[in-house]
Amino acid sequence: MPQVKTELLVNGRVVARGTGEDVLGNPASAVAWLANKLAEFGVALEVGQVVVSGSMTRPVFLGASTPDAAPGEAAAITADFGSLGVVTMSFRDGPEKEADGSTPSMRRQSPAR
Template sequence: MTLSRDVIEHAAGLLAVADADATPIGQLTQQYPQMEVGDAYAIQQVNLAHRVQQGRKVLGHKVGLTSEPMQTLLGVDEPDFGYLLDDMVVADGSTVRCGRFCAPRVEPEVAFLLHTPLRGPGITAAQVRAATEAVAVALEIVDSRIADWKLTLCDTVADNASSAAVVLGPWVRYTDDLDLPAMAATLSLNGIEIDSGRGSAVLGDPAEAVAWLANALAPYGTDLLPGQFVMSGSFTTAAFVHAGDTASATISGLGEVSLTFS
């Protein structure tokens, strides 16, 4: 890391205020050009610790930047990760205020519910499948507390991997008959299909994304715990949403979820 502890705390505070006020800030990497990925994760962890101290509970984790186009866009060759808290889970079919976000977008994903802990390094996709109790179709609401989505890898990592909220569908018991890479997803806005994709877009297999996460969390002393869920990455592009929109995600074999923005 290159940033001092005081600077890391200050940057975390800027993001926390931006999130609370739904008012984006300028790129942190413009303000702190020496920032490294380790600094960005340290900023993320400061805000996680503060929210847990305020009574929030960690329910899961997210993997981002799993698709080749997104990695190319940010000039990186690996995903990133963030946390998911109890106040970030939104009920299927519900309505949320668009104004609680800065510039929200939605993505269809598979969520994994674990019955066995996963602790890296060395976790494989096969071990992920063995540790999975159930999977579900999910709609992630991603948001950027950095203005205009002008991001580098460090900016999005510091900003909790641009995570904001998630809608989970009913859990479907996982069996080896569920071919996650072959599953097809559609993303729709107001009943019109925006994009579609397959699970193979997520590092070749969504289980590979969960394995990557378990291994990436190992240096932080963090395990993936039983009862937690993991958002494994988007099958498609991320679509912007605005007040009045209804977004839905469908994944073959898993069902559909939707959310309306008021």
């Protein structure tokens, strides 16, 4: 993982770059450090827990002043991890509006019987 290169793009523009080496030399090293530190307090990582090892790039702000996105326009952020794959998400300021201008509400689903 140290050799994995990452590019972070906002609306197609590269805003940050990094490598796995930027995460304590190797993302696995960050997880090992965490496991050892928790052990000092009698706590262990358990099967099924999600552990985030750190970021290969700096944080990027997404909001009304997102570069290359007009207010209300979706900001697309892409993380390109080279041979590991690409992830793209889109965000827009404010809630989505229905055709009549109303904001959709979250509906609680009843469990199937």
